[in-house]
Amino acid sequence: MFKFVFFSFIFHLSLLVAFKLEIIDLKKNEQQAINVNLSLEKKIIEEKPKKKVRSDKSAREKEKPKKKVKSDRSVKEKEKQKKDMKSLKPIIEKSKKEIKSNKPPKEKKEKSSSKDEFDDLLKDLAKKKLPLETQDSFDKKLQKLSEQKLKNSNNLNKKILNQNELNNIEKLILNQIDENWSRPPGIKTTKDLIIKMIVRLDINGNVIELKIHKSTMNEINRNNILQPYLDSAIRAIKKASPFEGLKKDRYNKWKELIINFKPIEAR
Amino acid sequence: MINLKLYLLLIVFLFKNLHSTPIEIDVTKGVIEPLPIAITKFNYKSVKEKIISSKIFEIVSNDLSNSGLFRQIANSAFLQNEEEVFFQPLFRDWSLIDANLIVSGKINIDEDKLLINIKLWDVYREKLILSKKIEVLNNDNLRVIAHIISNLVYQRVTGERGYFDTRLVYIAEEKTANNVSKRIAIMDYDGNNHEYLTDGKDIAITPRFSPDGKKIAYLSFSDKKPTVYLLDINTKKEKILGNFSGMSFAPRFSPDGENIIFSLTKKGSSNIFIQKLYNNEIIQITNNRHINTSPSFSPDNKWIVFSSDRSGKQNLYIKRNNGDISKKAKRISYGEGSYATPVWSPRGDYIAFTKTYRNKFFIGLIKKDGSGERIIATGYLTESPSWSPNGRTLIFNKVFKLNNKLISSIFTIDITGNLEKKLDTKGEASDPDWGPSINY
Numbered sequence: 001m002f003k004f005v006f007f008s009f010i011f012h013l014s015l016l017v018a019f020k021l022e023i024i025d026l027k028k029n030e031q032q033a034i035n036v037n038l039s040l041e042k043k044i045i046e047e048k049p050k051k052k053v054r055s056d057k058s059a060r061e062k063e064k065p066k067k068k069v070k071s072d073r074s075v076k077e078k079e080k081q082k083k084d085m086k087s088l089k090p091i092i093e094k095s096k097k098e099i100k101s102n103k104p105p106k107e108k109k110e111k112s113s114s115k116d117e118f119d120d121l122l123k124d125l126a127k128k129k130l131p132l133e134t135q136d137s138f139d140k141k142l143q144k145l146s147e148q149k150l151k152n153s154n155n156l157n158k159k160i161l162n163q164n165e166l167n168n169i170e171k172l173i174l175n176q177i178d179e180n181w182s183r184p185p186g187i188k189t190t191k192d193l194i195i196k197m198i199v200r201l202d203i204n205g206n207v208i209e210l211k212i213h214k215s216t217m218n219e220i221n222r223n224n225i226l227q228p229y230l231d232s233a234i235r236a237i238k239k240a241s242p243f244e245g246l247k248k249d250r251y252n253k254w255k256e257l258i259i260n261f262k263p264i265e266a267r
Numbered sequence: 268m269i270n271l272k273l274y275l276l277l278i279v280f281l282f283k284n285l286h287s288t289p290i291e292i293d294v295t296k297g298v299i300e301p302l303p304i305a306i307t308k309f310n311y312k313s314v315k316e317k318i319i320s321s322k323i324f325e326i327v328s329n330d331l332s333n334s335g336l337f338r339q340i341a342n343s344a345f346l347q348n349e350e351e352v353f354f355q356p357l358f359r360d361w362s363l364i365d366a367n368l369i370v371s372g373k374i375n376i377d378e379d380k381l382l383i384n385i386k387l388w389d390v391y392r393e394k395l396i397l398s399k400k401i402e403v404l405n406n407d408n409l410r411v412i413a414h415i416i417s418n419l420v421y422q423r424v425t426g427e428r429g430y431f432d433t434r435l436v437y438i439a440e441e442k443t444a445n446n447v448s449k450r451i452a453i454m455d456y457d458g459n460n461h462e463y464l465t466d467g468k469d470i471a472i473t474p475r476f477s478p479d480g481k482k483i484a485y486l487s488f489s490d491k492k493p494t495v496y497l498l499d500i501n502t503k504k505e506k507i508l509g510n511f512s513g514m515s516f517a518p519r520f521s522p523d524g525e526n527i528i529f530s531l532t533k534k535g536s537s538n539i540f541i542q543k544l545y546n547n548e549i550i551q552i553t554n555n556r557h558i559n560t561s562p563s564f565s566p567d568n569k570w571i572v573f574s575s576d577r578s579g580k581q582n583l584y585i586k587r588n589n590g591d592i593s594k595k596a597k598r599i600s601y602g603e604g605s606y607a608t609p610v611w612s613p614r615g616d617y618i619a620f621t622k623t624y625r626n627k628f629f630i631g632l633i634k635k636d637g638s639g640e641r642i643i644a645t646g647y648l649t650e651s652p653s654w655s656p657n658g659r660t661l662i663f664n665k666v667f668k669l670n671n672k673l674i675s676s677i678f679t680i681d682i683t684g685n686l687e688k689k690l691d692t693k694g695e696a697s698d699p700d701w702g703p704s705i706n707y
Binding site: 166169170173174177178179181182183184198224225226227228229231232233234235236238239253254255256257258259260261262263 | 289290291292293294295296297298299300302336367389391392396423424425426427
């Protein structure tokens with residue numbers, strides 16, 4: 001029961017973080033998401049040896065050197081995290097492997113123990129003095145949490161920065177389409193006419209896919225006088241390809257775009 | 268462990284979803300500039316076919332360039348053999364010279380028949396966007412066939428009917444030291460087949476086409492009294508419409524061609540009347556002591572727009588065309604300056620007008636409900652707007668200074684206020700009216 005509450009708490013917490021981040025930065029989301037996943041993994045990694053502390057002291061002693069390796073690895077992981085967030089996935093896999101490798105043969109028995117036992121374990125843990133290594137890892141965890149807090153406090157600034165960055169990407173793309181959109185003048189249009197298109201770009205800014213939104217297709221089928229607007233919009237995107245000036249390290253932000261052509265007649 | 272995997276999966280899924288929200292960009296401006304078009308010479312085999320090909324090339328090039336919507340790319344810049352394009356263009360080569368569209372075709376003379384295949388290619392979409400076969404008699408007018416080809420291209424690119432087979436009437440002015448002659452002239456929209464319809468003895472003004480393009484209503488100052496005349500273009504026969512005691516002005520046909528609307532001046536005030544052509548019955552539309560003039564029907568024949576000074580200065584008013592004289596007209600113009608010569612668009616969306624404000628002249632557009640007023644042309648003197656049959660281009664009279672002399676000419680402009688272009692006329696020209704398509 002406790003396990004379920006614990007995990008659902010983590011899940012909801014991660015949901016909350018995720019939604020907060022969505023407004024801030026899309027790529028950031030991905031990084032944070034992996035961070036959250038990692039911390040989840042670590043909790044599990046750290047919890048499992050604790051179980052051993054209670055069940056078999058000798059086994060714990062034998063495991064000490066293994067733990068050291070693990071904690072060293074976790075430091076390395078953090079460094080890697082900072083260096084390159086993209087390489088986090090393999091790390092997750094690594095840590096998963098670690099969990100498996102760290103599992104003592106008695107693990108199965110542990111797993112089969114009752115929920116009350118698990119509760120007791122947590123209570124005992126609270127009373128007991130933690131061994132040095134565990135203390136270290138807790139310190140690191142604390143440090144990590146404080147870093148996380150610091151990050152969050154900086155989020156407001158980053159939010160503005162990221163919004164600026166998004167605006168810049170938008171502006172860059174808009175300008176390139178605008179100057180290539182030779183629109184047919186004087187067509188009688190409906191007020192809310194929107195030519196909506198979904199564009200996918202490759203890392204070099206080349207248009208690799210161009211889809212016309214269903215609503216636009218319906219509108220054109222109803223009133224084929226609007227076909228020239230669609231033609232001109234497609235031409236504009238194809239002429240603008242490849243889009244220039246887009247930062248490759250921000251590819252995730254601009255790899256897919258929704259372009260709405262809104263021909264306003266009265267200017 | 269299973270739970271954990273499930274949660275992880277959920278979280279990853281969630282983030283994947285969040286991450287895939289793409290940037291949305293609204294493009295509203297764009298540029299209005301002529302579209303670069305490559306017009307290739309149509310493929311031929313015999314000498315006869317070659318002559319036809321050259322002529323069609325010449326007329327189509329002229330039509331599309333004249334429209335102001337296209338910029339023709341010189342054939343010397345082409346990288347691909349013109350003959351091959353008809354079968355399959357090398358789109359990359361054409362995009363290198365910035366051709367957005369390619370016109371290609373093939374001509375076949377089969378005994379007394381002339382077969383023309385026309386293909387329009389979109390270079391950036393790498394797509395054939397129009398393919399049409401035209402079959403006509405060999406001795407048919409080539410100019411008409413070429414105009415039909417231009418219309419097809421224009422229609423595919425703009426979504427609206429072309430006007431390359433239309434005619435214009437205008438007042439040709441000849442100034443001598445002590446005399447000014449004003450005659451009605453008719454010509455194809457591109458200046459060809461020019462002809463004078465009146466001899467110039469009496470001053471003629473405001474010629475207006477009938478909806479079928481066969482007749483012209485105009486005002487003539489014979490006997491120094493302005494009178495509305497009806498002229499048959501083919502037979503050149505004319506007759507006086509409504510011989511009234513007062514002076515009649517500004518005649519215009521109803522969209523069904525059955526009535527003529529005009530204003531009649533009596534004792535210092537002008538009012539609007541409709542005359543039924545089949546029985547000469549007269550219906551009075553306005554009845555007051557002001558100047559009510561320049562009436563024009565809406566294309567659905569349900570409304571009449573006119574200018575009136577009942578509010579102190581000239582403004583635009585609309586009234587239902589139901590013969591109810593007692594019903595008050597609704598004012599639609601509220602801007603500064605005075606508004607005159609309203610003309611309803613054949614599309615029905617706008618009313619074009621002339622505006623004078625602080626000694627400047629403007630051509631503007633306004634909607635029936637008085638909204639969306641905008642100025643599309645201005646100059647030393649701009650007046651007499653008239654619509655193209657497709658309702659997206661206006662023709663108007665513009666007077667400008669050249670070497671300290673005032674020159675009157677006819678200009679066309681798109682309803683967005685772009686692509687202003689001077690039309691070629693014989694001598695000075697004013698008071699133009701754009702006629703309907705003559706071929707279909």
